[in-house]
Amino acid sequence: xxxxxxxxxxxxxxxxxxxxxxxxxxxxxxxxxxxxxxxxxxxxxxxxxxxxxxxxxxxxxxxxxxxxxxxxxxxxxxxxxxxxxxxxxxxxxxxxxxxxxxxxxxxxxxxxxxxxxxxxxxxxxxxxxxxxxxxxxxxxxxxxxxxxxxxxxxxxxxxxxxxxxxxxxxxxxxxxxxxxxxxxxxxxxxxxxxxxxxxxxxxxxxxxxxxxxxxxxxxxxxxxxxxxxxxxxxxxxxxxxxxxxxxxxxxxxxxxxxxxxx
Numbered sequence: 001x002x003x004x005x006x007x008x009x010x011x012x013x014x015x016x017x018x019x020x021x022x023x024x025x026x027x028x029x030x031x032x033x034x035x036x037x038x039x040x041x042x043x044x045x046x047x048x049x050x051x052x053x054x055x056x057x058x059x060x061x062x063x064x065x066x067x068x069x070x071x072x073x074x075x076x077x078x079x080x081x082x083x084x085x086x087x088x089x090x091x092x093x094x095x096x097x098x099x100x101x102x103x104x105x106x107x108x109x110x111x112x113x114x115x116x117x118x119x120x121x122x123x124x125x126x127x128x129x130x131x132x133x134x135x136x137x138x139x140x141x142x143x144x145x146x147x148x149x150x151x152x153x154x155x156x157x158x159x160x161x162x163x164x165x166x167x168x169x170x171x172x173x174x175x176x177x178x179x180x181x182x183x184x185x186x187x188x189x190x191x192x193x194x195x196x197x198x199x200x201x202x203x204x205x206x207x208x209x210x211x212x213x214x215x216x217x218x219x220x221x222x223x224x225x226x227x228x229x230x231x232x233x234x235x236x237x238x239x240x241x242x243x244x245x246x247x248x249x250x251x252x253x254x255x256x257x258x259x260x261x262x
Contacts, residue, residue, distance in 0.1 A: 063105035068095050070111055071229050073121040074129040078231060085118040133231050138169035139261060140223040140235050143197055147253040153207035154250055158200045161223070163192035172225040176206065178216035184209060212248050216241060219251065235261035
């Protein structure tokens with residue numbers, strides 16, 4: 001049986017809507033241009049989408065005056081865990097905003113309400129500042145801690161700290177803590193930039209305190225500090241004890257316990 005191949009192809013072309021065209025070199029260039037144009041449009045669209053996604057979390061889209069007011073409101077919110085109200089006049093005096101200064105960006109802010117002449121942070125403002133604080137958050141940890149004993153007593157010596165966070169840590173107070181005992185502040189580091197280590201602290205003799213005379217629950221070193229915006233942070237390490245022959249307890253410097261942050 002002899003098949004008419006040309007007829008079969010024409011019938012298939014009609015049935016399925018196929019088109020057979022000869023593509024010359026100029027058509028190929030045009031096709032490549034269309035592909036490049038399409039890819040460029042997709043990339044531009046993706047960039048726009050990424051910008052829109054990051055809008056609510058970027059300080060680039062908040063005016064300076066909004067950000068300064070948000071910092072003050074958020075600082076009080078972090079401390080009280082409650083919605084706070086600050087009178088507009090009080091806030092302006094604190095930030096040095098004079099009568100007649102432009103504050104239009106605050107009037108239609110996505111993050112701040114003005115209610116009965118009070119500034120109130122919105123939920124969107126809390127989320128924005130949570131993200132802002134995370135991006136400017138210091139994290140203090142211990143790189144080394146030594147223990148020594150002599151006729152003078154038992155001491156913690158050679159405490160060195162490091163800032164593993166993304167923000168500067170300011171005013172780092174170091175406390176020795178345990179459940180049901182009053183905390184003792186035994187060292188302070190004024191400032192640590194991200195990645196910076198401190199020098200060794202002076203020795204702290206704890207054998208004269210209750211931290212040596214009894215078994216303790218949740219013995220720990222706690223660090224309290226702020227970032228440049230005044231937001232407070234806390235971190236630290238749990239410690240362990242070893243009972244001595246005389247019935248008192250040594251604080252172990254190694255291994256260090258679990259790291260925690262708040």
